[in-house]
Amino acid sequence: MSPTRTTSLRQGAELALEDVRLGHHEGQPLPGTVRLRIAPGELVAVLGPSGCGKSTLLRTLAGLLPPLDGRVTQDGTPIDRPAADRALVFQENALLPWRSVRANVELPLAIRRSGRDERRSVADGWLERVGLAEHARKLPRQLSGGQRQRVQLARALAGRPRAVLMDEPFGALDPHTRAGM
Structure with a gap:
């Protein structure tokens, strides 16, 4: 057996912005342009005041x-x-209100047409990891804001994305839970 192993699953993604002007078409563009390269596996934090983009x-x-x-x-x-x-973890609640917690976490796998058993197994594993296994059958409205945020995190990670983009993902969490996440 060869000491190295190849896999068809690529890990990490290079994201790049080349002289990008950001903004909404119906609004005022943000000043200046952005030039940024994020290497696969690199962790980047963007800091700035509210409303800066x-x-x-x-x-x-x-x-x-x-x-x-x-x-x-x-x-x-x-x-x-x-x-x-x-995957993008939104700052605000972006769960589908008519889907159970488990079904929300299964969503990226359902989009990829994964089998039901695999979807349930992966979703249950992530719900366990974020401390919400006992809430799998509940609807999002039955959870606290911090719990909904953890469901969003589990949903983002369940799909095994190569890049995870998080917009203040721990803002709704108490200090103890934030440290655990």
Whole structure:
């Protein structure tokens, strides 16, 4: 057996913004342009005051908001729509209110057409990891804000994305839970 092993599953993704102007088409663009390269596996934190464009940057990288100018890529390929290998954990509650906690976590796997047993197993594993296994059958409205945030985190990670974009993912969590996450 060979000492090295190859896998068809690529880990990490290179994200790049080349002279990107950020903003919403109906609003005022953010000042200046952004030039940024994030290497696969690199952790990057974007800090700034409220309203400076952090969420806009993340939504652009996720493919939810097109840049006003410039080029946004993943591994050299333009980002022009959301993709399963990029997950965004929203700052606000973005759970589907009619789906149970488990079904919300299963969502990225259902989109990829994973089998029911696999979806349930992966979702239950992530719910256990975020301390919400006993809430799997509840609806999001039956959870606290911090619990809903942990469901969003579990959902993002359940799909095994190559890039995880998080917009203040621990803001709704108490200090003890935040440290555990």
